[in-house]
Amino acid sequence: MPSERDIELDAAALATGSTAVFEKVFRAWKDPVYGYVLRMVGDQALAQDLTQDIFLRVMRSAGTYDHRGRLRQWLFTIASNIVTDHRRRTKRRREVLLEELSNTGDAAAREMSAPLTLEAFSSEDLQESVREALDRLPPEQRSVLLLRQYGELTFKEIAALESCSINTALSRMRYALSNLKKLLAEKFEETGDEVQRS
Secondary structure, eight states: OOOHHHHHHHGGGGGGTOHHHHHHHHHHHHHHHHHHHHHHHOOHHHHHHHHHHHHHHHHHTGGGOOOSSOHHHHHHHHHHHHHHHHHHHHHHHHHHHHHHHHHTTOHHHHHHHSOOOOOOOOOOOHHHHHHHHHHHSOHHHHHHHHHHHTSOOOHHHHHHHHTSOHHHHHHHHHHHHHHHHHHHHHHTTSOOOOOOOO
8 A cells, every 4th residue: 555645745646637546545545534434424334425425526626635745634624524514414304304293293203302312231342332432422522533533633634624723622632532431431330420512
C-alpha cells in the first residue's frame, strides 16, 4: 500500500480525472472512512452505501481539492457532511412519522418517542459493548472521537470540520472518553452515572 505522502503527492491528479489516482486514494482510505461512517450510523449496509456515496462525491468534487497536504481532512469533511445529511433526512422522516402516528392516537407513537434505555448486557464480546456505548454518546462527542480515531485528524482539523473552537473539540473528546468509560462500566453494573453533555 502506498504511503499517505505518496498518495498526497499524486492527489493533484484527482482534478484531471485520473482513474488510477482515484483508485489509489480509494484503496488507501476506504477502510478508515468506512470505519468512521459505521460507528456514526451503526448499520453495516447503510455504512457501505454512505461510503460509496462519499467516494462518488470525492470523484465528482476532485476539482475542489486544494492539493496542500490536506487530503485526509478533505475526505473526512466529505464523510462528515454525508453522515450529517443522512441524519437530517432520517430525523425529518421520523418526525413526520411520529406526527402522523400521534395524530391518530396510536400507542406506537408514544413507544417510539420514549427515551431509549440501555439494553441488558447479553454478550461477552467487548467490541459489541464498545459499539453500543459509542452509539449512546451524544453525536457531537461521538463524531470528535471517531474523527480522531478513524480519521486521525488533529484537534485543529476537527475543530474546523465541526465548526467549533479547538477547546470545544478537546472538551468533547474528554467528555466522550469519560462517558464511554461510564457507559461501559454501566454495562458491567459498576456505575449508573448520567451521560454528560458538552
